[in-house]
Amino acid sequence: MNPPPVRQARSALSLWGERAIEWIIRLCGISAVIFVFSIFLFVFLEGAPLIPDLNWIQVIFSPEWYPTSRSNVRYGVGAMIIGTLSVTGLAMLFAVPFGLGAAVFVSEFCGGRLKETLKVVIEMLAAIPSIVWGFIGLSVMNHLIQTWLPAPVGLNLFNAALLLALMSVPIIVSIGEDALKAVPDSYREAALALGATRWQTVYRVLLPAARNGLLAAVLLGVGRAIGETMAVLMATGHAVNIPTSLFDPIRTLTATIAAELGETAVGSPHYRMLFLIGLMLFSITFVVNLLADLAVRGVRRQ
């Protein structure tokens, strides 16, 4: 949006003032780029000195995490990678159908007041802090799972996945709803004119048309679940363990940093290893968000 060039008698002061403000605005404009870059840089620099000392095959595939051992220090994060993936995967198994289903319902099956109310409720659900979710997992769900399900311990994969699902559903719903809203009404009208019911319209027309946006919604949900920290710290059981059942305790990458960073001496190899785990997380979520962004871009191009 460009104004036409204006010639006008203005005081030098106001001209300089305006120029200064424009520079400030430009600076703020690139602030996001600066911050993303410096996050990468700082996390990388704190972790980098350890990189030459690591055997990466062992780090990524070995489950043996003994950063404070006296005799044999081992930095294997394999179990945590599997933990993160399994809890995210299971959470998405719950969250994707429910999230997309709710998005379809909110966008197509209800209108007026109900729609506004539901959107507000979903916003509220998204606002519950992760520490409160973690507390619920630790005190309420732990007890429920222990009492009603055949689980030897209440803090486990299932508990955390349920919490993560509830936490990522609001994102999936709101982005998914946006994607459905972006489908032109003429599509709906054409389907109606052919005698399709709402469900047929959704199933045959809207879902294929909004495919990319819905994919982005799911990916952003995945990103949220991978990056979640406090809730999984409190609800997974925090055990370095490769899960073999739904009710096994696990440990995630994020929780490991949160649990161990506080007491680690700055500059020690353990401290640097935690930053390298952070770097891994940063890269994983970066890729996931990039994919989501590409998917959204695909929508716009249509």
Next chain:
Amino acid sequence: MNPPTFTATPHVLRKLRRERLAALVLSGMVLAMVLPLFAIVAYLVVKGAPLINWAFLVTNPTDGMRAGGIWSALVGTVYLVVIALLVAAPIGVLCAVYLNEYARESWLTRLINLAVVNLAGVPSIVHALFGLGAFVLFAGLGRSILAASLTLAIMTLPVIIASTKEALNAVPLSFREACWNVGASRWQTIWRVVLPNSISGILTGVILQVSRTAGETAPIMFTGAVFFKKVADGALFPYALTDQCMALSMHLYTVTTQVNNAPEALPYAIAVVLLGAVLLVNATAIIVRSYLRSRKKW
């Protein structure tokens, strides 16, 4: 001849049955999301209710955090949120102004947009690592309120940018054109016309971030929040910016995991206060938004 009567063929019947089934299943899915919200809030309130009263809010924790209230944590959270948003809001709004009003479609805007999207996706624990590396150690702020709020500010920045951009975008181009036509410069247009007309949207976006900032734990755990800090009961400004502070979210975490023999209701009460504050702020933002939307005339 009689008008043709419309009889439902088996095909139509099946179609309608499916429609009903779909509506039922989908509404069930919505219920499955909504019910937990109410169940959780209700459960927490019932369990925490015995402890919650005015004195609980304005007195400090005593007896190793087993008794007393949560004042020092409450006020610490207010400090963190206010400072974080005072930093993030101007930067975020100006960044959105740049993207929406100044920048043309170029590789730079694409890069900025990409950065905003990715900044929003950075896990909170990575923000914590960054805060520790950049503010606490590199900038030499130490573990302090300042370091913690700056970390939180960067975390909220992308969302403020996105919501502000949306608000600015909603101002019709014709407003700007009218302004340019009377000879206003670009900044004058933004200052006198664009920002005043989008301030409600911008404010709502910022207020919604209050709740997110207040609830975060991971980013402040290593940058400025402490287990316990003594302040005067009910003091309004107990902390200096270089102090460490307590925060509600952190307090909930420590009481849940470390404080033994605390009354059973205590963590529930803290959770209720945190949740209540967050939901109250959110509800305010939503009410303000719908009120201002209804007043909008274009």
Next chain:
Amino acid sequence: MPRLPLSRHLRATLWLSGCLVLMLGAGGGCGAGASRSKPRPTVIQNIGSDTMVNLAQAWAEAYQGVAPNLSVEVSGGGSGLGIAALMNGTADVANSSRHIEPEEEAKGAQRWGIKPREFLVGFDALSIYVHKDNPITEISMEELHEIYAEGGRIDRWSQLGITNIPNARTDRIIRVSRQNNSGTYQYFRDVVCGKHTDFKLGSLDMNGSKDVVELVSRTPGAIGYSGLGYRTENVKMIPVSPRKGARAVLPNIATTLDRSYPISRPMFMYTPGQPPPHVLAFLEWVVSPAGQSIVERIGYIPMPPKEAAP
């Protein structure tokens, strides 16, 4: 121009945020101002062991009554963090649930010229907890080693002869442990697993001493270790014998002080060299009967009267 009145909102917002900045600034200033009129309380920074943080907290609170003009600020973070803070001057007193390590001492002496002074302030006994329905009556150090240490062979309750835990749903022993850089974890590893052996993988590593007891109290098949002070009525503390066949004892003041309970450790406070008078006064009060009575109330083991003499 369209709808200028709304710019009032904008202006109001700016005023409001301006006022907030001023208020916060003034708040800091007025805090400082208030302290100028009253003598500002002297602060003792006390950082360190999470095991001792509850205790240090209680001391800090009680010491308010003894010396109202002195404020002790306590924060946790671990023994290592406390000693590091002591060495670089950010702490006046470091709490540690282990002896200072020679490397730490050497580093402090070399970089800062500090020779830390040690004060013994009490003992902590690590109790072994199981669910209250667990019928187990005692456990030996060897069995604990087999359960917890890497390469240990016991991972089912039936191997200990326990087959009838109600509601356990599994024979597997669910090991509850602590995060790997806590002082408690390291002490337990040194005593139970052996100095050069690590823990078995797959234990649930909790972040706080209370967390361990809480989880054990909710999980029938679990075993865990935590401070004596964290006992609740929902868990069972089991007697430990130093060797299989030897007499198993429960942790308490007597068994800790005569060293018959095998998993107990001293708790220390360190100062950088000879402490200034107000810090020394605090530490002397800590080891006095008044300070030691708090140790017992919080659930740790106070020093015997002869050791408590300065």
